[in-house]
Amino acid sequence: MEEVKSKLNYEALLWSIALPGFGQFLNKKIVKGIVLIFFEVIINVMSNFNLAILKSFNGNIYGAIEVTNFQWLMFYPCFYIYSLWDAFRDSNQDIDRLLFLPFAFSAYSVTVGLIYSQRLTIFGVLPGPVFLPMLFLIPGLIIGFTIRKIIRH
Numbered sequence: 001m002e003e004v005k006s007k008l009n010y011e012a013l014l015w016s017i018a019l020p021g022f023g024q025f026l027n028k029k030i031v032k033g034i035v036l037i038f039f040e041v042i043i044n045v046m047s048n049f050n051l052a053i054l055k056s057f058n059g060n061i062y063g064a065i066e067v068t069n070f071q072w073l074m075f076y077p078c079f080y081i082y083s084l085w086d087a088f089r090d091s092n093q094d095i096d097r098l099l100f101l102p103f104a105f106s107a108y109s110v111t112v113g114l115i116y117s118q119r120l121t122i123f124g125v126l127p128g129p130v131f132l133p134m135l136f137l138i139p140g141l142i143i144g145f146t147i148r149k150i151i152r153h
Contacts, residue, residue, distance in 0.1 A: 114133045122135070
């Protein structure tokens with residue numbers, strides 16, 4: 001299979017990292033952007049995610065775990081990474097059809113990281129519900145890019 005070589009536009013992806021829906025606005029997908037921002041707010045508020053982030057970045061991992069509503073936060077990784085992919089895909093034409101794989105596998109692996117975030121330690125340190133899922137992004141990307149490379153050859 002021949003790889004499509006084009007100049008990729010990352011602006012919408014980067015705005016979506018800041019807040020899901022912003023990249024869709026940039027891509028002139030206004031209704032989709034509003035829907036994504038709405039769900040971002042609902043999931044964020046119901047899961048207490050901002051409070052968990054605040055506590056995590058201030059070194060209070062146990063406090064972050066205590067305030068987190070994991071039933072709601074479990075929606076977040078797939079929602080968030082899909083919104084990134086959607087913004088990126090809509091802002092680029094003729095991209096490799098398999099480029100979704102790193103995004104999809106990242107969504108899965110970050111979710112797994114969230115599942116284990118209350119008890120998995122790394123070198124005796126409990127990263128918690130914010131930092132462990134971030135670390136689990138790395139194997140998701142590696143697996144996704146590896147599978148994409150295998151399929152393309």
